[in-house]
Amino acid sequence: MPKILKNRQLDNILGAVFSQAIYIPIIGTTITAFRLGWKWKLFFTIYFTLIERLFIYWKIFKKRWWETYYTFFFLFLFFNVSDFCYRLLKRKNPIAQGITSYLSVTSISVNVLFILSIFSRRFKSGFGVIHTWKEHFIIIPCYSFIISAILLTTYKIRFKYSLLLRIFFVAILDYLLYRFKVFKNKQTVFLLYPLHFFMFFISNRLFDMIYNLDAADSEKVIDNV
Numbered sequence: 001m002p003k004i005l006k007n008r009q010l011d012n013i014l015g016a017v018f019s020q021a022i023y024i025p026i027i028g029t030t031i032t033a034f035r036l037g038w039k040w041k042l043f044f045t046i047y048f049t050l051i052e053r054l055f056i057y058w059k060i061f062k063k064r065w066w067e068t069y070y071t072f073f074f075l076f077l078f079f080n081v082s083d084f085c086y087r088l089l090k091r092k093n094p095i096a097q098g099i100t101s102y103l104s105v106t107s108i109s110v111n112v113l114f115i116l117s118i119f120s121r122r123f124k125s126g127f128g129v130i131h132t133w134k135e136h137f138i139i140i141p142c143y144s145f146i147i148s149a150i151l152l153t154t155y156k157i158r159f160k161y162s163l164l165l166r167i168f169f170v171a172i173l174d175y176l177l178y179r180f181k182v183f184k185n186k187q188t189v190f191l192l193y194p195l196h197f198f199m200f201f202i203s204n205r206l207f208d209m210i211y212n213l214d215a216a217d218s219e220k221v222i223d224n225v
Helices: 008-033 038-057 068-090 094-119 133-157 162-179 186-211
Strands: none
Touching: 008 038, 008 068, 038 068, 068 094, 094 133, 094 186, 133 162, 133 186, 162 186
């Protein structure tokens, strides 16, 4: 809990976003991009593990079922999986391209929606009359999963009216969520319009980059100290 936001639930989620969606992915991408070897992976694994232990000691972070050795194991695994996925992308493996495209857009969507949740109280989703933050942050990732599937599917179809098809499916999704009162009010739907057009733009650029990645030099991984 970084104690940046006044709302405790949002503050806890913000801390998770900083860790899982910013710091660790950036380090993982850096390791893969510069082809750093296992020693660098081990160094950053120990670094983040020690930070977790320090946060527990300072009572910034509280663990329930999670254990620190899980952090160590999964971080080191993540850094190696990142290298493996990159090699598959360089070979233009369709499964790797599809999974990377889907998860990349989902990650961007979830983070943008979180920022929107912080700065606009009108943007809230849930079930029933009272919408809680707990419900909201269960629904939002699911919503992003569906949006990402629409974006990737309409990109892969590649025909004259792909953009109109994309707009149609997203509009239907938002209407149904409003109709069944998952979205609190019409303002929520209106707030999502700019987000959707941003995601239309950024997803196409991201998909183009992933599906046109150069296949050369795919096997070369330098084991640096």
